Amino acid sequence: MGERPRVWVSQPLFTDVLARIDAHAEVVRTPEVAAHGSADIAAHLAGVDGALVTLNERIDAGVLGAARRLRVVANLGVGYNNLDLDALTRAGVMATNTPDVLTETTADFGFALLMATARRITEGERWLRAGEWRRWSFETLLGQDLHGTTLGILGMGRIGQGIARRARGFGMRVLYHNRSRLPEATERECAARFVDRDALFAEADHLVLVLPYTPQTRHIVDAAALARMKPTATLVNIARGGIVDELALAGALAGGRLAAAGLDVFEDEPRVRPELMALRNVVLTPHIGSASGATRRAMVALAVDNLLAGLGAGPHAGRPPN
Ligand code: DGY
DSSP states (O other), rough: OOOOOEEEHHHHHHHHHHHHHHTEEEEEEOOOOOHHHHHHHHHHHHTSSSSEEESSSOOOOOHHHTTTTOOEEEESSOOTBBBBBHHHHTTHHHHHOOOOHHHHHHOOOOOOOHHHHHTTTTHHHHHHHHTOOSOOTTTTSSSEEEEEEEEEOOSSSHHHHHHHHHHHTTTTTEEEEEEEEEOOHHHHTTTEEOOOOOHHHHSEEEEOOOOOOOOTTOOOOOHHHHHOOTOOOOEEEEEEGGGBBBHHHHHHHHSSSSSEEEESOOOTTTOOOOOHHHHEEEOOSSSTOOOOOOHHHHHHHHHHHHHHHHHHHHHTTTOOOO
16 A cells, blocks of 8 residues: 555644545644745645645745645635646646535625625624714614615626525615626526626625636726715625725725725735724625635535545545535
């Protein structure tokens, strides 16, 4: 029998789910949440056949140089902008992600953020906890309705479609823009109409960003795009922070050119710009779109399946991973 493969797990993850790897490989675990720099990542990758990584770890040519035996990188997330796919392909390393298992949970969260943003829920809580609520009054914390308004969805993949299906139950009109138009049957199921990007920005009362982060989508929501939006509109980002020019957004929110924003993702996580922190009309959450216990466990289970399949071990050996 040959040497057992070695695997690096970059962050602490559910131990019982990870235990499935032990039967097939030696596992180098990370006991505490760690901020791995490139040198540290490169050193780990140099000694392993497989790695299970999160969005915190950037896997590019710089860290792959000495990774001679690496065969698979299993990424924990549907987004994989932390992986340089060209560099991985050149190095002959397979990359996998965890789609599907997080779709509904993330769509739920997108809707929660839409509601919190439109109805000023966290702002109200901060106000109450600060002891500002002295008497019930008719004109306090007036927000925007969701029902009867137009929801714009930029990026109509699985999560975007999940949000559209929820919007239908809320009596919203749904417009979307995507790289390619969806099949008619899917549009019907989501009750969503395709429009061009400018129209989406101009017509949405609430706009949700659910598109992948690529060099082409970086700062796609810039000052010019924001200027197209209604001053009463809200913007929700559950995709990646870099899609939005955060300074332009902070300026629009501070200047009353946009009503409010709900942000779960930031360009330089975990740093949140002081310009955003200072604003009353922003709901800020720490990248928790897929963070239900069941879904996070399902993501790890799928990443473990992918990793084992990539190593040619485990229950899915020989089957192509996600
Ligand atoms: C994803 O799946 O891309 C989420 O952002 C968590 O990683």
